[in-house]
Amino acid sequence: MIKDTGSIDPASILLNLTDYRVITVTQAPVGRQVLVEPAATEAACPSCGVLTTRIQARPIHRVKDVPVGGTDLQVMVRKRRMACQETGCSRRSFVQTTEQLPFRARITTRLSQQLVDEMSCELRAVSRVAAAHGVSWPTVMTRLNSVGELVGDVNRMFIRRLGIDEHRFRKVHYARGRRGKVVRIEPWSIVFTDLDTGKILDIVDGRRGAAVKKWLKSRPRYWRQRVQYVAIDMSSEFRKAVRENLPRAKISVDHFHVIQRANLMITQVRRRRSHEVFDRRGRVSDPAYKYRKLLTCNLENLSIKQVERLKLILESDPELGVIYGIKEHVRQLLNATDIHEFQSRWAVVEKSVKATKMVEAKSLFRTLTAWRRELLVFVRTRLTNARSEAANLTAKNLKRIGRGYRNHVHYRVRILLYTAGLRPC
Numbered sequence: 001m002i003k004d005t006g007s008i009d010p011a012s013i014l015l016n017l018t019d020y021r022v023i024t025v026t027q028a029p030v031g032r033q034v035l036v037e038p039a040a041t042e043a044a045c046p047s048c049g050v051l052t053t054r055i056q057a058r059p060i061h062r063v064k065d066v067p068v069g070g071t072d073l074q075v076m077v078r079k080r081r082m083a084c085q086e087t088g089c090s091r092r093s094f095v096q097t098t099e100q101l102p103f104r105a106r107i108t109t110r111l112s113q114q115l116v117d118e119m120s121c122e123l124r125a126v127s128r129v130a131a132a133h134g135v136s137w138p139t140v141m142t143r144l145n146s147v148g149e150l151v152g153d154v155n156r157m158f159i160r161r162l163g164i165d166e167h168r169f170r171k172v173h174y175a176r177g178r179r180g181k182v183v184r185i186e187p188w189s190i191v192f193t194d195l196d197t198g199k200i201l202d203i204v205d206g207r208r209g210a211a212v213k214k215w216l217k218s219r220p221r222y223w224r225q226r227v228q229y230v231a232i233d234m235s236s237e238f239r240k241a242v243r244e245n246l247p248r249a250k251i252s253v254d255h256f257h258v259i260q261r262a263n264l265m266i267t268q269v270r271r272r273r274s275h276e277v278f279d280r281r282g283r284v285s286d287p288a289y290k291y292r293k294l295l296t297c298n299l300e301n302l303s304i305k306q307v308e309r310l311k312l313i314l315e316s317d318p319e320l321g322v323i324y325g326i327k328e329h330v331r332q333l334l335n336a337t338d339i340h341e342f343q344s345r346w347a348v349v350e351k352s353v354k355a356t357k358m359v360e361a362k363s364l365f366r367t368l369t370a371w372r373r374e375l376l377v378f379v380r381t382r383l384t385n386a387r388s389e390a391a392n393l394t395a396k397n398l399k400r401i402g403r404g405y406r407n408h409v410h411y412r413v414r415i416l417l418y419t420a421g422l423r424p425c
Contacts, residue, residue, distance in 0.1 A: 019098040031072030043082050043096040048089040056093045057081040064107040112143050120417040123401045148413035151420045154201045161229045163193035163388035198387040200419040203412045209237025216245035231385040233257045253374035254385040255334045262327045263296040265360045269323045287313050326352050342379045
């Protein structure tokens with residue numbers, strides 16, 4: 001026999017399901033079972049809005065809820081199908097709904113919120129969260145996609161400094177084209193980051209400047225006018241897309257990629273000299289090969305023993321000594337704090353390059369000349385793409401947790417939620 005325990009009984013307080021009261025609790029063979037019903041005895045018709053208390057039927061449905069006192073609790077809801085008594089209304093009956101259980105809902109609102117919070121709080125696989133709450137994978141992903149539509153609205157955000165970087169979405173794979181030729185497919189994505197907060201704004205399929213141009217062009221005019229600075233790596237396609245769509249924004253090149261290019265110059269010279277002197281690749285017996293990492297390290301960070309080894313390398317080959325000096329001049333150029341200091345150090349780099357005939361040094365100087373305006377912006381603002389690189393690391397960790405992603409939409413939603421600042425923990 002079902003006994004109405006009221007709306008303020010201890011069982012209802014313990015369950016803590018808003019707008020519902022506990023009718024009875026039983027011990028079923030598969031676990032505990034609680035029967036609840038809405039606390040309100042009247043409801044308004046969705047069509048005419050007239051209140052009614054007449055009950056036509058009381059169907060019982062099982063719903064999913066947050067764990068209460070363990071994970072073996074089954075929540076059964078005795079819904080009321082109300083009969084509309086307004087003669088002029090075309091609707092005969094309707095189901096009473098609440099905030100926790102909307103129309104045709106099979107999980108409570110607080111469970112939906114907890115699913116989103118857990119997926120946004122830490123990098124976890126969707127299947128693990130779904131199994132922990134006894135729901136399916138599509139159920140969790142549907143909630144994430146609905147929230148991701150609100151989080152991913154970039155047009156409502158005030159962006160002053162924008163970061164653009166590329167990120168590999170999946171592993172490289174090969175496929176056979178229409179003409180039967182095997183083509184290499186590199187699934188790259190472009191990450192747009194707010195450099196002030198580190199929040200990922202969007203992730204777009206593609207690697208080239210066309211994808212950046214399309215994304216920037218789709219932004220409203222007022223949004224594009226607010227962007228003051230853009231940090232990118234040494235990609236001419238990205239620079240062209242930014243200049244065409246953000247004419248007021250100043251571009252800053254990340255100094256990490258400049259140093260990386262200078263270190264590549266040293267590596268090219270070392271390999272060339274090994275073939276010219278020994279007519280072979282480098283070996284461990286060669287000092288230049290054995291201590292090759294020292295050629296790319298900062299001189300001020302080396303120990304006394306490492307400095308002695310570096311001197312041994314540079315004394316063994318004059319060309320390595322010259323190219324190492326040019327690399328250090330480039331580092332000093334990037335350490336400039338004002339325009340006048342930058343101009344004086346630029347003259348030193350230019351003089352050093354002109355004094356040598358090595359094609360590697362001249363190639364580096366041509367690259368620096370092409371990016372001189374962006375280097376000046378970096379010297380004035382010290383704006384880097386470090387937050388974009390950190391966002392890429394977050395994306396890689398998410399990909400490892402999920403054992404890889406094939407659907408770019410799901411991949412994008414997970415990353416946007418994780419960096420949106422919605423995490424309660």
